[in-house]
Amino acid sequence: xxxxxxxxxxxxxxxxxxxxxxxxxxxxASITHRATGVALAFGTLxxxxxxxxxxxxxxxxxxxxxxxxxPLGVLVLFGFAWSLAFHLxxxxxxxxxxxxxxxxxxxxxxxGSLVYVLSLVLAIGAFxxxxxxxxxxxx
Amino acid sequence: xxxxxxxLHQVQGLGAAHSGTGHFWRQRITALALVPLGLWxxxxxxxxxxxxxxxxxxxxxxxxxxxxxxxxxxxxFYHMSLGLxxxxxxxxxxxxxxxxxxxxxRFAWIAGTSTCLFALIRIAAST
Numbered sequence: 001x002x003x004x005x006x007x008x009x010x011x012x013x014x015x016x017x018x019x020x021x022x023x024x025x026x027x028x029a030s031i032t033h034r035a036t037g038v039a040l041a042f043g044t045l046x047x048x049x050x051x052x053x054x055x056x057x058x059x060x061x062x063x064x065x066x067x068x069x070x071p072l073g074v075l076v077l078f079g080f081a082w083s084l085a086f087h088l089x090x091x092x093x094x095x096x097x098x099x100x101x102x103x104x105x106x107x108x109x110x111x112g113s114l115v116y117v118l119s120l121v122l123a124i125g126a127f128x129x130x131x132x133x134x135x136x137x138x139x
Numbered sequence: 140x141x142x143x144x145x146x147l148h149q150v151q152g153l154g155a156a157h158s159g160t161g162h163f164w165r166q167r168i169t170a171l172a173l174v175p176l177g178l179w180x181x182x183x184x185x186x187x188x189x190x191x192x193x194x195x196x197x198x199x200x201x202x203x204x205x206x207x208x209x210x211x212x213x214x215x216f217y218h219m220s221l222g223l224x225x226x227x228x229x230x231x232x233x234x235x236x237x238x239x240x241x242x243x244x245r246f247a248w249i250a251g252t253s254t255c256l257f258a259l260i261r262i263a264a265s266t
Contacts, residue, residue, distance in 0.1 A: 051259060135186065
């Protein structure tokens with residue numbers, strides 16, 4: 001269809017595309033939900049690797065931890081933590097919408113902003129929790 | 140004739156897409172299950188960071204923890220395959236690439252689930 005030749009001066013109208021929309025919180029949250037979902041799909045590899053490394057005995061687990069605690073490893077884990085927090089919180093927002101709640105324009109924008117703030121608080125909070133030595137309570 | 144649908148299709152309640160709303164429902168139901176499971180996973184990971192392998196093994200040696208981890212991995216990989224399928228359906232239009240990616244997603248789903256479950260069985264057998 002897109003290849004149909006058009007008479008010069010009589011071009012068909014184009015549907016609005018991503019590049020001409022004004023950016024809004026609701027739109028950004030929707031895109032971020034997808035992006036974090038795809039990121040978490042790669043994060044599942046970390047979960048699988050973690051479980052396999054534990055099943056491989058102490059040396060296997062130490063090898064996992066030596067990679068996970070490198071600066072790049074910590075950065076990836078932070079991205080994983082924030083993606084999980086965002087996708088979980090925004091997922092609850094989506095489930096509420098599916099039940100018919102929170103569709104109001106003002107409410108949808110407010111909950112969108114709230115998800116960004118809360119997900120960052122949770123991810124940074126989790127890392128602060130670990131770095132201040134509060135983690136490992138299941139020992 | 141009151142309907143263009145065959146009696147069988149009327150009973151099944153499915154349109155031209157053949158699969159009805161099954162995919163939509165599965166995505167929502169797995170999402171709902173992953174809310175408590177995801178919170179439990181965060182609780183478990185934070186509780187096990189900065190410990191050692193012994194602590195993790197003793198945590199997973201409780202059957203309820205192993206069961207919750209197996210449920211989290213299984214449902215999460217299923218939810219992943221449903222979500223990645225939607226992304227592929229939306230953005231990948233070439234038939235060949237689309238089929239390749241949909242097959243890859245399903246293989247990744249089965250491979251990921253079985254790898255995690257196998258690791259959990261190995262851990263259970265060693266403790």
